[in-house]
Amino acid sequence: MRVVIAGAGSVGRSIARELLGHGHEVTLVDRQPSAMRVASVADADWLLADACELSTLTQARVDECDVVVAATGDDKANLVISLLAKTEYGVPRTVARVNNPKNEWMFDDSWGVDVAVSTPRIMTAMVEEAVAVGDLVKIFTFHQSGADILELTLPPDSPLVGQRIGRVPWPADTVLAAVVRGTSPLAPSNDDTLEAGDELLFVAGREVDGASLQELLVPTADAEQPEADDGVDAADGEPAAG
Numbered sequence: 001m002r003v004v005i006a007g008a009g010s011v012g013r014s015i016a017r018e019l020l021g022h023g024h025e026v027t028l029v030d031r032q033p034s035a036m037r038v039a040s041v042a043d044a045d046w047l048l049a050d051a052c053e054l055s056t057l058t059q060a061r062v063d064e065c066d067v068v069v070a071a072t073g074d075d076k077a078n079l080v081i082s083l084l085a086k087t088e089y090g091v092p093r094t095v096a097r098v099n100n101p102k103n104e105w106m107f108d109d110s111w112g113v114d115v116a117v118s119t120p121r122i123m124t125a126m127v128e129e130a131v132a133v134g135d136l137v138k139i140f141t142f143h144q145s146g147a148d149i150l151e152l153t154l155p156p157d158s159p160l161v162g163q164r165i166g167r168v169p170w171p172a173d174t175v176l177a178a179v180v181r182g183t184s185p186l187a188p189s190n191d192d193t194l195e196a197g198d199e200l201l202f203v204a205g206r207e208v209d210g211a212s213l214q215e216l217l218v219p220t221a222d223a224e225q226p227e228a229d230d231g232v233d234a235a236d237g238e239p240a241a242g
Contacts, residue, residue: 086112166190173205
């Protein structure tokens with residue numbers, strides 16, 4: 001895969017090193033001479049030029065690349081780079097860094113952005129995820145589909161503790177993608193039983209109401225709770241597999 005990264009600061013260089021380590025071809029572009037730390041990512045191609053200029057993107061052979069990463073510290077520049085890459089060169093995928101969370105609303109397909117990455121937003125989600133038990137936390141949103149990755153740590157008083165996953169009436173367009181138990185990630189199956197302290201990771205569609213999922217996992221005192229798992233499969237009346 002060929003990747004052009006606009007912005008050769010610490011973020012851009014870190015991305016470049018990771019991609020090179022996975023065998024990809026990387027070009028780093030920056031207009032600041034002070035950013036030309038070629039020795040720090042010696043295996044990348046380097047270009048001293050303004051990535052907001054068509055001539056620069058042509059010189060970087062953006063028309064031949066698979067992904068353009070706009071990783072500068074300037075949100076306006078990242079939007080312009082993404083738009084030019086998508087509209088002028090037909091780049092299959094653009095990834096743009098969001099520096100100011102107030103600008104997130106602009107980072108969508110109207111500006112040629114396929115994936116927007118907001119470091120402040122991600123860090124906030126990680127802080128919430130680390131301290132919140134029983135609260136649904138949005139970890140990431142896929143900008144093309146609008147689907148969310150959601151996380152909740154199951155508290156001891158949840159009525160789902162002890163329930164088999166296959167018996168839980170998950171909301172429509174909601175998939176339990178993984179269960180992290182202790183330090184071990186598990187691929188959930190219908191016969192697995194939920195335990196207190198399980199970290200549940202969901203992929204939820206654009207129209208899913210997070211409040212309904214939260215209510216299912218940690219209902220209020222007056223909410224109707226799921227019946228306890230009696231070991232009988234409701235579908236056929238036969239004893240559940242143990």
